[in-house]
Amino acid sequence: MAHVESVEPVTAGLARIREDLAAFYQDLHRHPELSLQETRTAALLAGRLRDAGFDEVAEGVGTTGVVGVLRNGEGPVVMLRADFDALPVEEKTGLPYASTARAVDHEGREVPVMHACGHDMHATCLVGAATLFAQARDAWSGTLLVVFQPAEELAVGARGMIDDGLFERFPAPEIVLGQHVGPLPAGFIGYGTGPVMASADSLHVTLHGRGGHGSRPEATVDPVLMAAHVVTRLQGIVAREVSPAEPAVVTVGRLQAGTKDNIIPDRAELGINIRTYTPQVRDQVRAAVERIVRAESAAGGAVAEPDLVWSAAAPALVSDPDATRATMAAFAGHFGEQRVQTLPLVTASEDVGVFGETLKVPTVFWFWGGLDPEPTIAAFLEGRADQLPSNHSPFFAPLIEPTLSTGVEALVIAAHTWLSRP
Structure with missing residues (x-):
């Protein structure tokens, strides 16, 4: 009391x-x-x-x-x-x-x-x-x-x-x-x-491609292009999938790939952060992020399923x-x-x-x-x-x-x- x-x-x-x-x-x-x-x-x-x-x-x-x-x-x-x-x-x-x-x-x-x-x-x-x-x-x-x-x-x-x-x-x-x-x-x-x-969730993503010379993109599977599509597509989650009455934030704070401008790498890594206020929206956004990462990986012809590791979660x-x-x-x-x-x-x-x-x-x-x-x-x-x-x-x-x-x-x-x- x-x-x-x-x-x-x-x-x-x-x-x-x-x-x-x-x-x-x-x-x-x-x-x-x-x-x-x-x-x-x-x-x-x-x-x-x-x-x-x-x-x-x-x-x-x-x-x-x-x-x-x-x-x-x-x-x-x-x-x-x-x-x-x-x-x-x-x-x-x-x-x-x-x-x-x-x-x-x-x-x-x-x-x-x-x-x-x-x-x-x-x-x-x-x-x-x-x-x-x-x-x-x-x-x-x-x-x-x-x-x-x-x-x-x-x-x-x-x-x-x-x-x-x-x-x-x-x-x-x-x-x-x-x-x-x-x-x-x-x-x-x-x-x-x-x-x-907000609740906070962090996701580490690895997209798997096939590396090669930048002059022969047809012989590669470009994970950088996959990553670019993932970053762009993720921005549609809050804008088009979450109710305007529910606050949410999806941020790609890290995108790393490659070592040289004329080499297509074999992997790209993304660090994604999510902020939500209710368990329902939290589950919805997490599921949407996973769905988009997997779909863009498949659309890009990835040589393996993407690796997704969730961490740093706080309610x-x-x-x-x-x-x-x-x-x-x-x-x-x-x-x-x-x-x-x-x-x-x-x-x-x-x-x-x-x-x-x-x-x-x-x-x-x-x-x-x-x-x-x-x-x-x-x-x-x-x-x-x-x-x-x-x-x-x-x-x-x-x-x-x-x-x-x-x-x-x-x-x-x-x-x-x-x-x-x-």
């Missing part, structure tokens, strides 16, 4: 730890780590929970995940979650704490690494919230489950932690709470109810309507109604929904702003929002304040809304 009592006894300690949290954030930003390689970050996060006095702290959950349990008498179990992996992006922010890190990714390529999606801010805010709850045990009762999830960018981290016994080894929560920083004015909260982020993120309204009411009471705004559907994806979906408990998820408020608000009013640096951009880095304080307070308020009072 939601509660509306003052959260001030918990948030009062934020002023004392704000500078320390800012320094911690800058350290995480300067030292990003790719998905399932977050060993340094995980050790730092676990150390912070131990220093805060958590009853139980575990590392290596789902490869690199960190879990903390803070028991504080009778009451519900409430879960706060943050992700903490980085992206293969070269940072161009020019900040004094900008990343210059490089690493080898899961496909064996050396890549630059940056916290281009704000996960370092997510993790820092959760450290702050966990610390404040540990310092103010007289103001709440129940059990706080803190989950630092790896590999969100690969959409495998949540499932990996669950498969590693997250909800058998630790208390199972009655509600899952999470947040994401984004290109909104710092200090503002954005939310939706019901489906708020649509559903923010429980009733629980979201209760949580947003608490936000409005603390931040003011003008700083809590509804958002349209977000076509990006998040695997946090896997936790609540597995347990059949409510998930509440919201966004909060990380950009300089005045120019950001001006950009929205003037129709220039698409020009703002956004997540996954090499120029995206949240303004430390008020982003950090807002993120910490939002997590504290959300959890406090659902925990019991002593």
Whole structure:
């Protein structure tokens, strides 16, 4: 049951730890780590929970995940979650704490690494919230489950932690709470109810042809031409097969074939990404993609059936309507109604929904702003929002304040809304 009592006894300690949290954030930003390689970050996060006095702290959950349990008498179990992996992006922010890190990714390529999606801010805010709850045990009762999830960018981290016994080894929560920083004015909260982020599915396709000299195409079976027809035909799925009332996106983000202009290769590879909001449309679009790939392969005279490998699947993120309204009411009471705004559907994806979906408990998820408020608000009013640096951009880095304080307070308020009072 939601509660509306003052959260001030918990948030009062934020002023004392704000500078320390800012320094911690800058350290995480300067030292990003790719998905399932977050060993340094995980050790730092676990150390912070131990220093805060958590009853139980575990590392290596789902490869690199960190879990903390803070028991504080009778009451519900409430879960706060943050992700903490980085992206293969070269940072161009020019900040004094900008990343210059490089690493080898899961496909064996050396890549630059940056916290281009704000996960370092997510993790820092959760450290702050966990610390404040540990310092103010007289103001709440129940059990706080803190989950630092790896590999969100690969959409495998949540499932990996669950498969590693997250909800058998630790208390199972009655509600899952999470947040994401984004290109909104710092200090503002954005939310939706019901489906708020799309499901994501990735498909790796290999088309099989017969290679040869570019001067003798009649002696070959050209997989590049097959791939071109596949790319073009896929664009008709959303335009002609999905109802205009149902949002969906089909993107071919990778097309690779050949080594030289006068050589017809023997294979072409495509990376296809799908975003949908309902299980029915998700199944419809996946089936249509497979049908088109197979049909164009056959039409092109392929020497073998195409290889189709689905991966990186995340369900649509559903923010429980009733629980979201209760949580947003608490936000409005603390931040003011003008700083809590509804958002349209977000076509990006998040695997946090896997936790609540597995347990059949409510998930509440919201966004909060990380950009300089005045120019950001001006950009929205003037129709220039698409020009703002956004997540996954090499120029995206949240303004430390008020982003950090807002993120910490939002997590504290959300959890406090659902925990019991002593």
